[in-house]
Amino acid sequence: ELQFRIDMLSVGDGTCVLIRSGSDALLWDCGSARSAFGQRELGRIVRALGAGQIPTVIITHPNLDHHIALVDAIEPLGVRHVYVNETFLDRAQERHWAAEAFILRDLRSRGIEITTLQSSQTIQLGRTHLEILSPDRDWTPKVNDSSIVARVHALTSQGERRVLLTGDIEREAMQRLLESGVDLHADILELPHHGSHHAAAEAFLERVNPAIVLQSTGASRLRDERWERAKLGRSWFVTARDGAISVRIYRDGRMETRTVIEP
Numbered sequence: 001e002l003q004f005r006i007d008m009l010s011v012g013d014g015t016c017v018l019i020r021s022g023s024d025a026l027l028w029d030c031g032s033a034r035s036a037f038g039q040r041e042l043g044r045i046v047r048a049l050g051a052g053q054i055p056t057v058i059i060t061h062p063n064l065d066h067h068i069a070l071v072d073a074i075e076p077l078g079v080r081h082v083y084v085n086e087t088f089l090d091r092a093q094e095r096h097w098a099a100e101a102f103i104l105r106d107l108r109s110r111g112i113e114i115t116t117l118q119s120s121q122t123i124q125l126g127r128t129h130l131e132i133l134s135p136d137r138d139w140t141p142k143v144n145d146s147s148i149v150a151r152v153h154a155l156t157s158q159g160e161r162r163v164l165l166t167g168d169i170e171r172e173a174m175q176r177l178l179e180s181g182v183d184l185h186a187d188i189l190e191l192p193h194h195g196s197h198h199a200a201a202e203a204f205l206e207r208v209n210p211a212i213v214l215q216s217t218g219a220s221r222l223r224d225e226r227w228e229r230a231k232l233g234r235s236w237f238v239t240a241r242d243g244a245i246s247v248r249i250y251r252d253g254r255m256e257t258r259t260v261i262e263p
Contacts, residue, residue, distance in 0.1 A: 001251040004128050004154040006163060006188070006214075007049055008246075010239040010261075011037060013194060013218035014065035017165070018051060021154070022126025026056035028150075028165055028190075030073055031066040033218055038072025045244075046077060053078035058117070060167030061147040062088045062100045071106050081113045083123070085135060087146035089116060117148050128154045130165075133182060134173055144193060145173035151186065158253025162186040164208055168193040171200040184208050187255065188247055191215040195238070197226040205230055212257060213237065214245055 007018040012033030019026050030038070046054065054077040059067045062084075073079060092100040107114055117123075118137050123130040134149040135141055147167025154161045164186035169177075170193060177184060189210035192201060194217040205213070213231075215221070215238045222240040235257060237245045243261035250256070 002248055003156060003251050004126075004152065004161070004163075004249040006152075006247050007244060008190075008214045008216055008237075008239060009042075009045060010244045011216065012240075013220065014068070015060075015167070015190075015194070015216045016042070016069065017190070017216070018046065018049060018054070019125065019152070020051065021128040024124075024126035025051050025054045026058060026123075026125060027054055027073070027077075028058050029060055029066040029167070030057055030070040031064065031068050033065060035068060038069025042069050042073055043076040049246075055080045056083070056123075057081075058083040058123075058148060058150070059085075059088060060165075061085055061143055062091045062098075063143065063168060064099060066167070067099075067103065071103060074107070074110060074112065079112065081115065082107055083115050083117045083148070085146050085148050086116055086118070087135075087141070087143060091143075123150075125152075128152055133180075134169070134177060136176070139176075141172060142170075144168040144170045147173065149173070149177065154249050156249065156251055156253040161188075161249045161253065161255065163188040163190075164210070165190045166192040170196070171198065174200045174204040178204060178207055186210050188212045188214065195221045195224065195227070197224050202227075202230055211235060212247060212255065214247070215239065 005020045009016045014031040015029040017028040121132045130150040147169045150165045152163040195215040213236045242259040246258045248256045
């Protein structure tokens with residue numbers, strides 16, 4: 001019996017991840033390096049993956065490569081609820097001409113519910129739930145560090161399987177999480193910021209200690225040799241090389257990974 005499924009779509013330098021449990025589904029970010037991704041590709045890909053309506057979208061932070069397809073996705077995917085962070089709202093308020101302001105106006109005109117996410121909140125998704133670990137309520141970080149970070153808890157007969165989703169967090173957010181006392185271990189990790197390498201990122205990965213690493217990126221970060229040591233003993237998938245990546249977690253604890261390179 002399938003408990004949880006994550007499909008990291010191949011979108012170039014951007015992020016769009018489909019997450020499902022039971023009959024529930026959500027998108028973790030809705031972006032791409034391709035400006036027409038929402039109009040021409042997203043609906044087709046979602047249908048090919050066997051997903052129906054996707055009522056919920058989480059936008060981790062206000063960067064185009066994480067939300068450029070959102071407006072185009074609302075109608076074909078049946079989106080009814082969008083989660084954002086405070087930085088997204090602040091940018092829309094401060095810059096009425098910015099993409100974030102346009103998106104919020106469009107969502108509100110369609111009656112889409114908009115909710116702000118911060119640490120300690122949870123979102124139920126079928127047989128699992130997402131626990132929000134960052135950003136904190138009393139912290140005003142830079143844009144990338146403001147990314148929503150969530151840990152997915154999937155119960156199996158072999159214990160809990162965890163997935164850590166990280167958006168584009170960089171040094172400061174990673175350091176705060178490392179110092180927070182939270183048990184960051186996860187079986188599956190969305191590699192932060194498309195795989196940008198620095199000492200804090202490597203320390204963060206070592207603390208999480210995932211068996212499976214999912215890296216959404218274009219060709220620019222495909223062959224970064226600085227990650228070679230960290231790859232030892234792990235299954236490491238990169239969309240620029242492997243195409244779309246699917247990980248399925250079953251009730252008996254098995255984790256099954258598949259890749260699909262689109263024509």
